[in-house]
Amino acid sequence: MADLEALRSRALIELSAAGDAAALDAWRLAYLGRQGAVTRVLRGLGELPAEERRAVGAMANAMRADLEGALAQRQTEAENAAIAQMEAGGIDVTLPGREGLVGRLHPITQTLREMLAALGAMGFQVAEGPEVEWEYYNFDALRIPWYHPSRDSQDTFWLEQKPESEKRVLLRTQTSPNQIRFMEKNQPPVRVAVPGRVYRFEATDATHEWMFHQVELLAVDEGISFKHMKGTLTQFARALFGQDREVRFRCHYFPFVEPGAEVDIQCGLCGGAGCRSCGGEGWLEIAGAGMVHREILENVGYDADRYTGFAAGFGVERIAMLRHGIDDIRNFYANDLRFLRQF
Ligand code: DAH
Numbered sequence: 001m002a003d004l005e006a007l008r009s010r011a012l013i014e015l016s017a018a019g020d021a022a023a024l025d026a027w028r029l030a031y032l033g034r035q036g037a038v039t040r041v042l043r044g045l046g047e048l049p050a051e052e053r054r055a056v057g058a059m060a061n062a063m064r065a066d067l068e069g070a071l072a073q074r075q076t077e078a079e080n081a082a083i084a085q086m087e088a089g090g091i092d093v094t095l096p097g098r099e100g101l102v103g104r105l106h107p108i109t110q111t112l113r114e115m116l117a118a119l120g121a122m123g124f125q126v127a128e129g130p131e132v133e134w135e136y137y138n139f140d141a142l143r144i145p146w147y148h149p150s151r152d153s154q155d156t157f158w159l160e161q162k163p164e165s166e167k168r169v170l171l172r173t174q175t176s177p178n179q180i181r182f183m184e185k186n187q188p189p190v191r192v193a194v195p196g197r198v199y200r201f202e203a204t205d206a207t208h209e210w211m212f213h214q215v216e217l218l219a220v221d222e223g224i225s226f227k228h229m230k231g232t233l234t235q236f237a238r239a240l241f242g243q244d245r246e247v248r249f250r251c252h253y254f255p256f257v258e259p260g261a262e263v264d265i266q267c268g269l270c271g272g273a274g275c276r277s278c279g280g281e282g283w284l285e286i287a288g289a290g291m292v293h294r295e296i297l298e299n300v301g302y303d304a305d306r307y308t309g310f311a312a313g314f315g316v317e318r319i320a321m322l323r324h325g326i327d328d329i330r331n332f333y334a335n336d337l338r339f340l341r342q343f
Contacts (some may be wrong), residue, residue, distance in 0.1 A: 001059060008063050015070055024075055027262070031067055039065050108213060108332055109343040111320040112195055115215050118239035124217065124234060126195040129178040131197055132159065135168040136281055137177035143255040143293060157201050171199035175216035176256060177312055179292070182218060183300040188307050189221040195316070206328040213316035218292070220302065220309030226259070226291060227309035233289060237265050239273070240319060247274065248283060257290025257311060277325075284322055287314045 011031045018027045031038050038294040045291040047054055060200050086092050105113070116126055138144075139151060150173070157171040186192075194216040202208050219232065246266040252261040265286050267278035273282040289312035297304040316330050325330075325343070331339050 001056060002057070002060055004063060006330065007041070008066070011037070011067055012070060015074055016066075018074065018078075020078055021075070021109065024071065024134060026073055032064065032071070049068050057062055104341070104343065105333075106340065107318055107320055107324070110343060111214060112215070112316050112325070115236075115240065115314065115316065116185045116193060116195060116320070117238055119215075119217070121214060122191075122235065123241075124191045124219075127182055127192050127194050128180065128196060129172075129175070129194060131172055131183050131199070133170060133172040133177050137169055137180050138172050138174070138244060140181045140301065141296070142176055143295060148255065153201070155200055155202065156160060157199050172196075172197050173200055175214040176311070176313060178216055179218050179256070180296070183220065183297075183302065189219075189311075190309065191219050193217055207332070209317065209329050209333065211331070211333070215314045215316060217289075217312040217314070218309060219311075220292065220307050222295070222306060222308075224308045224310060225311070227310070229289060229291065232310070233263055233287065233312055237263070237286060240323065241265055241268065249289070250288075252288065254288055254290055256293050256296055258293050260288070260290030263287040263312070267320070286319060286322070287312050289313070319337065 011027075013048065014030075015024075015027055019026045019219060026037075030036055033039065038060065042057070042064070045057050045060070048078050050062050063173070065247060078197040120126070136254045144145060156173055157234060159169040159171070161169060164243075166275045175194050175196050178192075178196075182192050182194070195213065197211055198214050200208070202210055204210060217232075217236075219228070230247075230249060233249075237247045238245055245268070250263045250264060250265075252260050253260040262285055264283035266272045267282050267284055269275050270282060272282040277282050289310065292309040294304045297307060297309070317332055320326065320332070321329060
């Protein structure tokens with residue numbers, strides 16, 4: 001029985017030293033296997049005198065059960081340790097590979113870049129201006145006086161200012177203030193495109209957002225006439241929508257141009273016959289435009305007898321919607337990946 005006790009403690013010491021599955025298996029063979037030490041003791045019981053057999057047998061059986069329990073516990077510990085080690089290394093080679101995430105440009109960024117590329121090909125440089133703008137550039141300098149309907153507080157986000165400030169500050173409602181800003185700093189000839197965000201204090205619906213993008217166009221030079229405007233804008237619209245599309249110009253009033261126009265493109269679905277998509281019109285509006293008002297040229301110090309120019313403003317969301325058949329502008333800023341992944 002003393003031998004059994006010695007065997008037991010040797011087995012437990014060796015078990016605690018066995019660190020992995022292979023070592024544990026070797027230990028199991030050495031003690032509990034068919035040729036193992038404990039098994040051999042049990043098999044040899046018959047050789048003992050009958051009065052000892054009982055006590056030694058009971059002790060040997062209890063020892064085998066103990067060692068089996070200890071082995072099971074060590075096996076669990078070793079498995080957990082192995083998993084922890086793999087996880088600490090950050091690699092589980094048994095897991096299937098993960099697909100890499102590929103980023104993409106927002107559909108508005110894509111549209112904006114295409115617009116600027118087409119304009120660049122026609123000789124327009126790109127400039128930018130501030131989104132937080134003086135009332136002067138956004139309205140007064142563009143001949144939009146304080147009583148004009150578009151100055152209604154419904155339409156404009158005004159910034160909070162100290163009561164004593166004389167010049168008011170707002171979030172620009174259009175990119176047109178950059179006509180003034182650019183001409184103040186540059187002499188003709190001018191060919192410039194100004195992209196950017198604009199803000200309107202409006203309820204949102206399928207065709208209105210409180211923030212959207214415009215691209216402003218301005219060309220000023222000697223001898224620029226309405227026909228240059230028509231040619232340039234037609235060319236630009238066809239670069240975006242296809243060479244076979246018709247473009248038309250409708251008289252429209254904007255305070256900073258004279259004459260002014262709205263620019264329509266033939267509906268791509270019905271080809272001009274009128275359908276649901278174009279509200280039965282056959283045409284879709286894509287821009288406001290016109291010949292730069294003489295007073296504006298004079299106010300920035302240009303010689304209005306020598307120089308003339310045209311300006312236009314395009315809505316980027318509107319163009320993206322028409323090109324992709326998107327029926328709700330709010331999709332662009334809802335950040336729903338199911339929508340964004342399509343572009
Ligand atoms: N700024 C105008 C708007 O937001 C659009 C516009 C109309 C721009 C006529 C122009 C223009 O440059 O000539 O409604």
